[in-house]
Amino acid sequence: MPAQSDPRATLRGGLPDRYLTPDDIAELLAVPLETVYQWRKKRTGPPGFRVGKHLRYDPTAVHGWINDQMNADAQRAA
Known part of the structure; x- marks a missing residue:
């Protein structure tokens, strides 16, 4: 069984080798953990289950x- 990897490397690999935790999301996006939970509460963040x-x-999600x-930000800037 492969060792647990850095969540950023998991995303670069294309296919998940494990599901990510809220801590992984916070680390990946360099935001506070509370931000991840607020996104979940407001339904504005990445879809979780x-x-x-x-x-x-x-x-993948x-x-x-x-x-x-990124696309929405680029459209706002254009």
Whole structure:
């Protein structure tokens, strides 16, 4: 079984080798953990899902959300 990897490397690899935690998202985007939870509460952040009481994120969905944010920002700047 492969060792746990840096979440940024997981996204660069294209396919998830594990689901990401809120801590991974905060580290990946260099934002406070509370910001990740506020995005979840306001439904403005990357889509997550619950596994029991644990919140997880699919790296592919997170990558898509990041691309959407970049495209929206580029359109606002144009």
